[in-house]
Amino acid sequence: MTNQQLTSITEADIDDIAIGAAVLGxxxxxxxxxxxxxxxxxxxxxxxxxxxxxxxxxxxGLVVPVGMIGAPSVSIEKIAGAEEIGRALDLLEQGxxxxxxxxxxxxxxxxNSLIPIAAAAERGLPIVDGDAMGRAFPEAQMVTFHLAGYxxxxxxxxxxxxxxxxxxxxxxxWSERLARVLxxxxxxxxxxxxxxxxxxxxxxxxxxxTLTMARDIGRLLRSSxxxxxxxxxxxxxxxxxxxxxxxxxxxxxxxxxxxxxxGRAVLDGTGSDRGATFELSFQNEMLLGTRNGQVxxxxxxxxxxxxxxxxxxxxxETVRYGARVTIVAFPCNPQWRTERGLETAGPAYFGYxxxxxxxxxxxxxxxxxxxxxxxxxxxxxxxRV
Amino acid sequence: MTNQQLTSITEADIDDIAIGAAVLGxxxxxxxxxxxxxxxxxxxxxxxxxxxxxxxxxxxGLVVPVGMIGAPSVSIEKIAGAEEIGRALDLLEQGxxxxxxxxxxxxxxxxNSLIPIAAAAERGLPIVDGDAMGRAFPEAQMVTFHLAGYxxxxxxxxxxxxxxxxxxxxxxxWSERLARVLxxxxxxxxxxxxxxxxxxxxxxxxxxxTLTMARDIGRLLRSSxxxxxxxxxxxxxxxxxxxxxxxxxxxxxxxxxxxxxxGRAVLDGTGSDRGATFELSFQNEMLLGTRNGQVxxxxxxxxxxxxxxxxxxxxxETVRYGARVTIVAFPCNPQWRTERGLETAGPAYFGYxxxxxxxxxxxxxxxxxxxxxxxxxxxxxxxRV
Numbered sequence: 001m002t003n004q005q006l007t008s009i010t011e012a013d014i015d016d017i018a019i020g021a022a023v024l025g026x027x028x029x030x031x032x033x034x035x036x037x038x039x040x041x042x043x044x045x046x047x048x049x050x051x052x053x054x055x056x057x058x059x060x061g062l063v064v065p066v067g068m069i070g071a072p073s074v075s076i077e078k079i080a081g082a083e084e085i086g087r088a089l090d091l092l093e094q095g096x097x098x099x100x101x102x103x104x105x106x107x108x109x110x111x112n113s114l115i116p117i118a119a120a121a122e123r124g125l126p127i128v129d130g131d132a133m134g135r136a137f138p139e140a141q142m143v144t145f146h147l148a149g150y151x152x153x154x155x156x157x158x159x160x161x162x163x164x165x166x167x168x169x170x171x172x173x174w175s176e177r178l179a180r181v182l183x184x185x186x187x188x189x190x191x192x193x194x195x196x197x198x199x200x201x202x203x204x205x206x207x208x209x210t211l212t213m214a215r216d217i218g219r220l221l222r223s224s225x226x227x228x229x230x231x232x233x234x235x236x237x238x239x240x241x242x243x244x245x246x247x248x249x250x251x252x253x254x255x256x257x258x259x260x261x262x263g264r265a266v267l268d269g270t271g272s273d274r275g276a277t278f279e280l281s282f283q284n285e286m287l288l289g290t291r292n293g294q295v296x297x298x299x300x301x302x303x304x305x306x307x308x309x310x311x312x313x314x315x316x317e318t319v320r321y322g323a324r325v326t327i328v329a330f331p332c333n334p335q336w337r338t339e340r341g342l343e344t345a346g347p348a349y350f351g352y353x354x355x356x357x358x359x360x361x362x363x364x365x366x367x368x369x370x371x372x373x374x375x376x377x378x379x380x381x382x383x384r385v
Numbered sequence: 386m387t388n389q390q391l392t393s394i395t396e397a398d399i400d401d402i403a404i405g406a407a408v409l410g411x412x413x414x415x416x417x418x419x420x421x422x423x424x425x426x427x428x429x430x431x432x433x434x435x436x437x438x439x440x441x442x443x444x445x446g447l448v449v450p451v452g453m454i455g456a457p458s459v460s461i462e463k464i465a466g467a468e469e470i471g472r473a474l475d476l477l478e479q480g481x482x483x484x485x486x487x488x489x490x491x492x493x494x495x496x497n498s499l500i501p502i503a504a505a506a507e508r509g510l511p512i513v514d515g516d517a518m519g520r521a522f523p524e525a526q527m528v529t530f531h532l533a534g535y536x537x538x539x540x541x542x543x544x545x546x547x548x549x550x551x552x553x554x555x556x557x558x559w560s561e562r563l564a565r566v567l568x569x570x571x572x573x574x575x576x577x578x579x580x581x582x583x584x585x586x587x588x589x590x591x592x593x594x595t596l597t598m599a600r601d602i603g604r605l606l607r608s609s610x611x612x613x614x615x616x617x618x619x620x621x622x623x624x625x626x627x628x629x630x631x632x633x634x635x636x637x638x639x640x641x642x643x644x645x646x647x648g649r650a651v652l653d654g655t656g657s658d659r660g661a662t663f664e665l666s667f668q669n670e671m672l673l674g675t676r677n678g679q680v681x682x683x684x685x686x687x688x689x690x691x692x693x694x695x696x697x698x699x700x701x702e703t704v705r706y707g708a709r710v711t712i713v714a715f716p717c718n719p720q721w722r723t724e725r726g727l728e729t730a731g732p733a734y735f736g737y738x739x740x741x742x743x744x745x746x747x748x749x750x751x752x753x754x755x756x757x758x759x760x761x762x763x764x765x766x767x768x769r770v
Binding site: 091094095161162163164165166167168169170174177178181182184185186 | 476479480546547548549550551552553554555559562563566567569570571
């Protein structure tokens, strides 16, 4: 792909961004469909959104991540209205005593890549081409700001009933604890702002280019010039990713627990994977994939579930019994593979008793015959597709 | 008693206020002992606190109720420090954009009558001789502001870890819900500010004279000129209250549930009550008393447990097996006997399947032989002892 960096986002970009963000969202990040309706409506009413590259951010201007928190199962039903998001931005300005200079996605993933676009359009503000995860994660402290030692700052939660909360948690873990119980009490879903920092800090911490990357992935998966059965392979080649399994969903368990959508899915192999079994575990996002009981990919690396025939991403909410899917995985941003990154979002944090092994190493063992050279794999940070 | 209204509070007043507030607190309101240590220290360091009568409040000046929320079982261990309270007051000023003119107790009850005195001393502010319950109640919306149709306004919660939350709940019920889950997450106890209003509203809603009343009750119960075995009767005569039962605690159940201390106590009768049984139910505060299965007093009327020999009040936290106690009751402020008052804090709200009957009517049935004339009983609002 020879696509250029985004400089503005129009209604025509939204479907691409939504599809690409759903791939990078590893099954979570909120429903992309309702988020895209929201973003399109906002752009239609208020015009295109200017996109700022991370390296161009002004030192002083306040960069504000805004998104939804809660179980995606709930947010499908309860997408935040413009009023709710506007209220959250107002309260953040009140709490910091500063005007917002730019909006940023807190994560690249489903609805949480699209809601900030809607917010930017409604507010007439630019959006930053970057995010604080390079994927989606289920907990609020799982952001690069936290890895760099920054606290959550002034945190805002606003719900559909009209309740508004501005808090100053002592650290990222407390921010997650307080936000999670509040969100649960608010009905399972709320609009959230956290880690609002001046451009100098956002420039230090944000993973650049991820909105453009989402747009490019989506453009590829929706392209009329690529054959359906080639889409996934073209995307994997561009992203340095790996095809882990082709199968049919034979078991699916999903429950809303403690403010998250948790569950597992079991797949029976099809095609060259016939006879094998693959198990996926998720907490909002896909976190662990095992093939015949052996780890095939694990958080913080990205695992995505794609429709086998079209390559379209499927969220943890919409994986259903009988679906024919392809499981793919990508290396995460290198910040997540540091000691602090793995402490924050590695397998042990989520209670999985497996070590973290980079997906390219796992694939080199299992998939080496397929000809992949693990040394040539790009990380997501470098991989501008 | 011919005591005058309080005009200032010195260290010497604190023990009286603590004892009297523990009687009016119906077993709840937070531990009076730790609250009194805190108030004494603050007065020692910062000087006496000026007392304002409710009718003298300036229309515009912001009157700020401050206290503790949570299970008293926890707050005994974790009394708020000056820093925590100061942080809460600062955040309220930030959230309202106004300077605080006066502090007020949200309830007359144990620690929550003493913490505002400490806060006023530390801040060099006057305290209002009144409160928003005329007793203690377990939930945040159980205040006269709510009965008059006022919302909670800007609500502040600060915990011992340093987390600070400023919220704008849509109504009193939401304020209670959000504060309760936050407090639970914060470890079971937090400093809270709610229903901060200008003097004109505080004058409309506050129940006047309750700090003076607490001081006077305490002075009586600690007086060296009243015989121990007469204290309770003198107090009942002055307050229009009723002696319901003398007995020994034979069962006590207490658990921290959902952020409250809940439980029940069973008493075996002593003296003239020998052979009878009395059961008390509580949720932070004593809410229902039955004698041989018949209602003897029920919320919103006040029920207090006193040491049989000294008349000293005993909290729901410190009622213990084998204690010889006297159960007394007082009519609540008439605002609680209105339709909205009973909806908010009557027996049905707490899940007790009994109608509200005023304690003076119940006593007229059960205790009429003792010579009480129910028509002569004063309500707490009128009863300036």
